[in-house]
Amino acid sequence: MSDSERKLFPIETVVALINGKQDVDLKEIAGYITGHSIVCDKMAAAVAPFAAAWVSRLYPDMATLIWDEKDGTWPAFIARCSYTLGSKVSMPVMGGPLQDSCAAVLDSMTAMHDEAQALKKQVEELTAQVEALKPLEGKLKEANTRADKLDDQLKAAKKDMGALRRQTLEFDGKIAVDEKELQDVIKSAIKANLKTIRIGGGAAAGAAGAAAADAADDFGAAAPSGDEFGFGEGGDSGPKDEFGF
Numbered sequence: 001m002s003d004s005e006r007k008l009f010p011i012e013t014v015v016a017l018i019n020g021k022q023d024v025d026l027k028e029i030a031g032y033i034t035g036h037s038i039v040c041d042k043m044a045a046a047v048a049p050f051a052a053a054w055v056s057r058l059y060p061d062m063a064t065l066i067w068d069e070k071d072g073t074w075p076a077f078i079a080r081c082s083y084t085l086g087s088k089v090s091m092p093v094m095g096g097p098l099q100d101s102c103a104a105v106l107d108s109m110t111a112m113h114d115e116a117q118a119l120k121k122q123v124e125e126l127t128a129q130v131e132a133l134k135p136l137e138g139k140l141k142e143a144n145t146r147a148d149k150l151d152d153q154l155k156a157a158k159k160d161m162g163a164l165r166r167q168t169l170e171f172d173g174k175i176a177v178d179e180k181e182l183q184d185v186i187k188s189a190i191k192a193n194l195k196t197i198r199i200g201g202g203a204a205a206g207a208a209g210a211a212a213a214d215a216a217d218d219f220g221a222a223a224p225s226g227d228e229f230g231f232g233e234g235g236d237s238g239p240k241d242e243f244g245f
Contacts, residue, residue: 007091014029014055015078021074025044035093040113046105051094055091058091061084061085
């Protein structure tokens, strides 16, 4: 394996990769060893078991470099590793079946990451749309309030129209009755007046009787069929009083 296929990394970075330490940026070394694009710390941490197996094959002494908090702090642990293996480690690219297995895991994680990013973008776009619509929220509430008021006014107007319609129907029903009553009153008044004239006329009525009778005969000959006051139905419709009613 040529020098161009190797790359030096600080011992702390190599040991952190083997231990899958979360607070260390391992994307560069994980991507280099696996030959795969590493886009997040979780993918880098997923490489840790494969990297530990690969590095242990290259440097058997590193198989024992597993950090336990009970044994001391991380800086103290790195100091011991540097004393044993030096401050730099030359790392080749992973190969063989181990690389294939690691690539399958990373491909799956990449697909999930891309999907998560797409969903995140959609959420951001929807959030931006919601923020843009917020100024309209107040106007919509105001419009709904006005619509409710107009609906109440419309209901009240319909109620008033119904009351007016009922009053109109009641009035229309009384028109024919009032007209009939008016005709009856007129007839009654005419009869009463004629009777008064006939009874209270005295001698003058007797003297003028013949002339009035002759005039009535002439008027009756010229008048149309019906009573002499226009209240009859025409023709001989039955018994009538002396005034034609």
